[in-house]
Amino acid sequence: MESKVKVVKDFYNREDISVQSAGRKDTLIVDGEIISKRFMLITVSEAYEVYKNEIIEESVNISTFYQYRPRHIQLSSKTPHNMCVCIYHANFGFLLEGCAKIIKSVPRNFQSFLQTICCSIEDENCMTNGCENCTKDLKNDIVPVAYLSKMNENVKWQHWRKVDDRIILTYTVAPLSEIIHELEVQLPLFKQHFFVKRSQQNYFESVKNNLRPGDLVLQIDFAENYRLICQNEVQSAHFNYKQVTIFTCVAWMFDKTKSLAVISDSLNHSKIDVHLFIAKIVQEITHQHGNFQNIFLFSDGSSSQFKNKFIVWSLPDFLVQFGCKTVEWNYFATSHGKGAVDGVGAVIKRKIRQITKTKNIILSDAFSFFECAQENITGIHSMYISDDAINASSPTLMEKWKVIPNIPGIRKLHSISCDDHLKLKVAQTA
Structure with missing residues (x-):
């Protein structure tokens, strides 16, 4: 069990899971040592999905995964306002959350969602919108027939917008059909961004580890x-x-x-x-x-x-x-x-x-x-x-x-x- 605990803790410290704060006050004392806080880039449940898919040989249940999150690893919801947030991931995540409020089968996790609509998230052609087989019509391909009658039902979601040269968090209330349309609009750019982010981070870790x-x-x-x-x-x-x-x-x-x-x-x-x-x-x-x-x-x-x-x-x-x-x-x-x-x-x-x-x-x-x-x-x-x-x-x-x-x-x-x-x-x- 000790080896699994170490693997879980090391996973939380990965650069694609959490980032170290640059703030001089963002510290904790752990076992008598001052440690800089790290803030998660995704939710714990999303991190667990990544863990399950990538670290099969050291599998743990979700309660154990939650239990062994290190103290200095802070939840994404506690990220300070002075830390940069990826607007692509944030806005796309807000759209998925809004969709999932009505359509429960829509994955809230970025990776799970992309795996649903793409042939392969590892394929550059798929992720750069060159594949003809990947899903593009979300309304017809991912919305169950039972929910088509709810297309006019209002949904409230958050959105980062640029207002007077400032990025502010706003709220939008609109029909479900509009949020699905917005997902389709953002999808091509988000797929490319997700692929580049994942490829570059994986390469960085690979070079360091080898x-x-x-x-x-x-x-x-x-x-x-x-x-x-x-x-x-x-x-x-x-x-x-x-x-x-x-x-x-x-x-x-x-x-x-x-x-x-x-x-x-x-x-x-x-x-x-x-x-x-x-x-x-x-x-x-x-x-x-x-x-x-x-x-x-x-x-x-x-x-x-x-x-x-x-x-x-x-x-x-x-x-x-x-x-x-x-x-x-x-x-x-x-x-x-x-x-x-x-x-x-x-x-x-x-x-x-x-x-x-x-x-x-x-x-x-x-x-x-x-x-x-x-x-x-x-x-x-x-x-x-x-x-x-x-x-x-x-x-x-x-x-x-x-x-x-x-x-x-x-x-x-x-x-x-x-x-x-x-x-x-x-x-x-x-």
Whole structure:
């Protein structure tokens, strides 16, 4: 039974089941240790359906699955408002819940629903709407005849909408026929999103779990800027505070894992910053652990930071600079880029806040923040790059990037690699 309990707990901690909070206050004390909270991406019952389908050899009943949810794994309903929610999954889930209020046979679980209407959720042709055999007419194919008379019955459901450049949660009351029509409208895009999310997450886990000597996996992201404050600041200081950029990274190697952060007073979060921060991180890791043959980068798909032609055409430069055989960059699906890397930023900010309060230390700029982190935070290797250093490197990069070609359809691409022939290979998924 102990082995099953461990499997269940490990399952709850999977990146496709829960994500670590980036909030410095989202912590719990478990067995005397401060642990960052993780928030579930789906309900426990939906997670159990995934568990049953994927982990057959360690099967447990649903009550046991509920019982052994770790304390730091919080329910999806408790997700803070400042954590990003996937609008595709949320809105499609609301529609399924609305449908199921009347048609009890409609699955509330995304995967179960897609398995009902698609030939195979593993088939890219099916999930990208190229299959003629997959269900498209939901009213005729999934609504039982007994419910056709209830098409005009009103249903209330939630919906995330954009109003005046803000995303707000609204409520809609409309006939069942309208909610089914809305499902049909959203279905093609949701299928693609679901497939990309699942493919990229599975590939990420596969690469991490099958590392060989010479492999290096990096998950990177910008943490929310840290605001430099002191306990008794005057009112004018409150409105004229400085900020610090924290670029975070978790590195997985064959026999070890390492957390790193680049601290900077540059607040641009630009493509130039990204290029230089990655170079700094890899240089530090190779200095400590030697060169790597294969480097795998994972990030979200922010077009201003990571997913643009400038960063993509940096891959051949990285390959030469780092002396490796392949460099690969994989992008998670929209709103699904959270992971262990978010915990790095949360830990740094929480510990710096504790140190400055308890020791009455005043941090005046990004460099003093870096020094404080370097001296007081163990387990996270901190580095510093100044805005002046970034500006000094900027002309060289911008001159090089003047002549690079566009990448057709880059928004739909989620996997880009460069081999030792310095040729780029692109794909919709890994």
